[in-house]
Amino acid sequence: RDGRAFSHVRWNDHKNSPEHKGHIRRLQEIKLLELKKKKNNEVMTSLERATYGQLTKKQSPLLQYYSGVASAKETNKTNAPTRPSSTTISVASEEKASDSSKTSEEKTSDIRKKPRTCEGIMPDFRGELKKPLRAYAMYATTDSNSKYKFGQVGVGRQKVSQIYHRGCDGSGGVYVKTKKGAIFSCAKCDELRTKSGRKYRQVIKDRGGKLIRAVECTNRSEITPTEMKFMEDFVRADECRFSSEGVDLRSRIVLALSFYKSLSTSAEAEAISTTSGYIPGVDKFLDNFVKHYTDNEQFRESLVLNLMKGYVSKVEGIKNPQYGTKVINFFLALAASGDKKAFEYVSGNLGSVGLRHMKRISARKRNEPFINLSAEQIGHRVRDIVSKIRSGFNDPAKSVAFTVGIDATCLVSTFQVSATHGGIVGGTVPNHFITVEENSDAEEMKKKLQECLDGDHGVPAAEVKCAIISFQEVPPNMCPYYTLSGLPQSINESNNFGEHVVDACVAAAKEIGNAVVLNTSTDGVACEVQGNLFLTKEYLQGKTNQISLPDPNHNVKNLRYQLIGGSSPASIGFFFF
Numbered sequence: 001r002d003g004r005a006f007s008h009v010r011w012n013d014h015k016n017s018p019e020h021k022g023h024i025r026r027l028q029e030i031k032l033l034e035l036k037k038k039k040n041n042e043v044m045t046s047l048e049r050a051t052y053g054q055l056t057k058k059q060s061p062l063l064q065y066y067s068g069v070a071s072a073k074e075t076n077k078t079n080a081p082t083r084p085s086s087t088t089i090s091v092a093s094e095e096k097a098s099d100s101s102k103t104s105e106e107k108t109s110d111i112r113k114k115p116r117t118c119e120g121i122m123p124d125f126r127g128e129l130k131k132p133l134r135a136y137a138m139y140a141t142t143d144s145n146s147k148y149k150f151g152q153v154g155v156g157r158q159k160v161s162q163i164y165h166r167g168c169d170g171s172g173g174v175y176v177k178t179k180k181g182a183i184f185s186c187a188k189c190d191e192l193r194t195k196s197g198r199k200y201r202q203v204i205k206d207r208g209g210k211l212i213r214a215v216e217c218t219n220r221s222e223i224t225p226t227e228m229k230f231m232e233d234f235v236r237a238d239e240c241r242f243s244s245e246g247v248d249l250r251s252r253i254v255l256a257l258s259f260y261k262s263l264s265t266s267a268e269a270e271a272i273s274t275t276s277g278y279i280p281g282v283d284k285f286l287d288n289f290v291k292h293y294t295d296n297e298q299f300r301e302s303l304v305l306n307l308m309k310g311y312v313s314k315v316e317g318i319k320n321p322q323y324g325t326k327v328i329n330f331f332l333a334l335a336a337s338g339d340k341k342a343f344e345y346v347s348g349n350l351g352s353v354g355l356r357h358m359k360r361i362s363a364r365k366r367n368e369p370f371i372n373l374s375a376e377q378i379g380h381r382v383r384d385i386v387s388k389i390r391s392g393f394n395d396p397a398k399s400v401a402f403t404v405g406i407d408a409t410c411l412v413s414t415f416q417v418s419a420t421h422g423g424i425v426g427g428t429v430p431n432h433f434i435t436v437e438e439n440s441d442a443e444e445m446k447k448k449l450q451e452c453l454d455g456d457h458g459v460p461a462a463e464v465k466c467a468i469i470s471f472q473e474v475p476p477n478m479c480p481y482y483t484l485s486g487l488p489q490s491i492n493e494s495n496n497f498g499e500h501v502v503d504a505c506v507a508a509a510k511e512i513g514n515a516v517v518l519n520t521s522t523d524g525v526a527c528e529v530q531g532n533l534f535l536t537k538e539y540l541q542g543k544t545n546q547i548s549l550p551d552p553n554h555n556v557k558n559l560r561y562q563l564i565g566g567s568s569p570a571s572i573g574f575f576f577f
Contacts (some may be wrong), residue, residue, distance in 0.1 A: 028055055116184045118173035119153050120162035121193045123183040130160060132208025137161035139211045139246035147192060165189045218252055223260050231257045303330055311351045323353060331358050372429050373485045378501060379508035385482050386512050392475025400515040402471045404505055406498045406522050413460040415452040424452060431458040432488045461488030467501040498531045502546060521549040
């Protein structure tokens with residue numbers, strides 16, 4: 001140490017000493033021998049192969065890299081595999097002799113004087129400013145008043161970003177050595193670096209650092225309040241300061257910020273917060289979404305996800321996507337409410353099906369009229385629904401038990417034209433369906449309707465008596481209730497509709513096999529008394545297995561509805577049926 005502190009100066013002196021160089025040489029020789037043995041006997045790693053190449057490859061002088069002049073020996077190897085001529089040898093010998101006669105200072109001077117392609121303004125574009133410059137050049141833009149422009153240095157994968165004088169054409173680069181490193185620059189770039197290099201470096205560091213941080217915020221798994229504040233400040237910048245890629249980045253930051261704010265202010269914020277207490281990032285949300293979509297069938301088949309599938313298809317440009325069953329059923333139920341504005345509001349905000357499409361589907365799904373069916377038609381409908389139940393259970397001999405419920409519901413007393421079935425409906429049986437000729441024009445239709453209004457075809461029906469069958473057990477996702485038949489009639493009309501339906505159901509159950517009608521239920525008003533009495537006698541005498549179960553409280557409830565609620569149609573919210 002010679003009594004001196006082991007400073008950088010002392011260390012540089014030590015590196016130039018023969019003792020240090022000899023020690024380094026011995027270590028390299030030992031390492032080379034180890035690698036040679038390993039090369040012959042074992043498989044070498046990529047790092048060991050690179051070290052071996054460095055130790056065995058003859059290093060070229062640094063001056064050849066700057067001057068671009070190869071030695072005569074290398075030139076002969078590359079360009080002339082045959083023996084060179086005497087002229088080539090003499091020329092190479094003269095160049096070698098002239099190069100050897102020059103001092104190191106003269107050779108360095110030749111390098112600086114030799115012109116090359118201009119590499120821009122900032123000398124440390126491959127070092128400290130590499131990442132900020134790349135982000136600044138990719139996402140930012142310069143206006144027409146700016147003195148510099150963006151460019152790139154190198155070819156292929158070696159390209160790096162750089163700034164140039166706006167008037168630089170890329171030629172005339174001269175070697176210039178600065179405190180931040182050496183660079184080949186033209187006169188314009190060198191002058192601009194001398195005047196404003198320090199200011200440009202600070203701008204690149206500041207703006208490039210912010211752009212890098214913005215990109216990182218879009219990829220974080222958790223977002224802190226500080227990062228949310230940074231994102232709010234970032235999106236305040238005008239779009240004119242960004243390139244096309246920068247505008248896209250700003251848009252993604254706006255969407256991410258909106259997503260984070262919705263999470264931080266929602267009631268589910270506590271449930272979705274991470275272990276650290278911060279808000280999960282967009283990538284974390286997408287990871288969880290993919291996980292649940294892959295593993296959770298209930299999540300995959302949910303209504304919300306089916307709506308999302310349709311919306312994504314529309315974003316991709318598919319105008320009429322294939323919607324899932326749950327989406328169709330949801331909008332069919334919404335369309336059945338009759339509120340056009342509510343349907344359009346929901347459908348418009350969810351980007352889903354239109355009302356007209358729902359009407360077309362409803363028309364296709366509409367069954368044949370169930371009014372005044374014969375015993376054979378009732379039996380066919382019962383056999384059809386029992387077959388569906390057994391198919392759902394995958395058991396063709398499954399026992400099926402069901403009940404029959406009979407009651408009447410109010411109608412709007414009027415005649416209407418049914419274009420689907422080609423007739424006029426709305427009258428009581430047997431005038432419940434008045435056939436209209438297929439080629440009838442508007443005048444003939446008006447004349448027919450006027451006859452109905454004048455009473456030529458009976459009075460309009462005030463209510464329809466319906467028979468509903470209810471099954472004790474059905475497969476999943478299948479409704480246990482089924483509308484079997486109906487009869488348009490006047491108020492509290494007495495008829496044998498109930499007996500007719502029950503007899504048809506009993507006959508169908510015997511034909512099906514392993515099926516039974518348990519009982520029939522009615523409301524207990526006077527029009528059903530005779531039918532209930534007859535069925536009860538038959539049961540007590542052992543002639544039938546079905547029993548009549550009238551509702552003894554029906555008239556009491558009717559009185560209560562009339563006194564308190566008024567005699568009105570059944571209603572749900574603002575909608576009535």
